Amino acid sequence: MAIAKAERLMNLALCLLGARRPLSKRELRGSIEAYLEAGSDDSFNRMFERDKDDLRELGLVIETVENLEGEVGYLARRDSNRLPAITLDAEEAAALGLAAKVWQQARLAGAASGALQKLRAAGLPEDVDPYGSHGALEPRIPVHEAAFEPLMLACRDRRPVIFDYRKASAAHPETRHVEPWALECWRGHWYLAGFDRERGAERVFRLSRITGKVRARGTGFTAPVPDVVTVRETVRGWAGETADRSALIRLRQGAGYPLRARATKVRELGDGWDELEIPYGHGLDAWLVEFGPDVVVLEPAELRADVVDRLRAVAKG
Numbered sequence: 638m639a640i641a642k643a644e645r646l647m648n649l650a651l652c653l654l655g656a657r658r659p660l661s662k663r664e665l666r667g668s669i670e671a672y673l674e675a676g677s678d679d680s681f682n683r684m685f686e687r688d689k690d691d692l693r694e695l696g697l698v699i700e701t702v703e704n705l706e707g708e709v710g711y712l713a714r715r716d717s718n719r720l721p722a723i724t725l726d727a728e729e730a731a732a733l734g735l736a737a738k739v740w741q742q743a744r745l746a747g748a749a750s751g752a753l754q755k756l757r758a759a760g761l762p763e764d765v766d767p768y769g770s771h772g773a774l775e776p777r778i779p780v781h782e783a784a785f786e787p788l789m790l791a792c793r794d795r796r797p798v799i800f801d802y803r804k805a806s807a808a809h810p811e812t813r814h815v816e817p818w819a820l821e822c823w824r825g826h827w828y829l830a831g832f833d834r835e836r837g838a839e840r841v842f843r844l845s846r847i848t849g850k851v852r853a854r855g856t857g858f859t860a861p862v863p864d865v866v867t868v869r870e871t872v873r874g875w876a877g878e879t880a881d882r883s884a885l886i887r888l889r890q891g892a893g894y895p896l897r898a899r900a901t902k903v904r905e906l907g908d909g910w911d912e913l914e915i916p917y918g919h920g921l922d923a924w925l926v927e928f929g930p931d932v933v934v935l936e937p938a939e940l941r942a943d944v945v946d947r948l949r950a951v952a953k954g
Contacts, residue, residue, distance in 0.1 A: 645671040649688050650697055654718065659702040659710025782844040785820070787851040788829055792817045795862070797854040800847050808953040810848045815840070816858045821868035830868040832860040841871050880916030885935040888913050892931040922947060
């Protein structure tokens with residue numbers, strides 16, 4: 638549905654931009670296939686008015702002109718819709734070129750490549766390396782989850798979705814009805830922030846825990862979308878970044894380097910194990926479970942119990 642609407646909007650924009658005179662609704666309906674397939678005049682009128690409003694929202698200047706017979710026509714003059722020349726200095730061009738090369742996988746790879754070509758046309762010289770002085774860098778945002786593309790489109794089009802989600806502490810997935818807001822990459826994992834209808838509150842979902850297909854719903858959003866979705870801050874809190882105390886764990890030598898990087902104290906125990914003191918906040922248990930048998934929680938007791946519960950749930954699943 639999203640692709641069909643985008644194609645219809647593009648065709649309408651091209652008709653309005655390419656016309657030498659104002660075109661009536663009747664002429665536009667006869668020129669665009671999607672309008673020809675409209676079941677009735679009322680259906681066509683509603684579709685056309687929505688499309689016209691959407692194009693204006695996107696920035697297209699559409700004029701409404703009435704001829705001598707009183708018939709209303711529509712026209713998008715090229716001079717009114719021409720963007721000013723784009724000028725980029727060397728640093729701006731390099732930064733945008735670097736951003737365009739980040740996407741190496743998924744649906745955005747082609748769009749990023751096309752954007753880089755447009756940057757070349759806008760003033761980025763062929764002999765300028767988009768990486769600038771950082772030519773050794775190879776920035777990537779990996780996307781392996783099948784849920785990424787449908788969720789990206791749902792976020793863009795403001796369409797609610799349904800998917801099955803398995804929490805780290807659960808043996809079986811549960812169905813979630815979510816109004817998606819934004820996707821965020823954090824520590825190599827993708828997360829979705831949105832409004833969970835059943836719980837009536839904002840929630841964050843890790844894409845790797847979504848099972849099966851993401852299905853779109855036809856109904857609109859019921860909750861307001863915040864101006865700035867602080868997905869990263871929420872995920873940081875769930876990952877134990879906002880810690881207010883300490884935990885003591887045993888960690889196998891040669892493993893758990895992210896844990897070692899956050900440790901405030903490290904003591905060698907021998908027999909291939911180290912003892913670490915790390916910040917303890919909400920969600921640390923879920924993170925420790927990811928390291929499997931390489932981690933043993935010593936204290937506090939409630940953290941140890943939470944980790945054991947999660948491991949048992951995984952074993953049952």
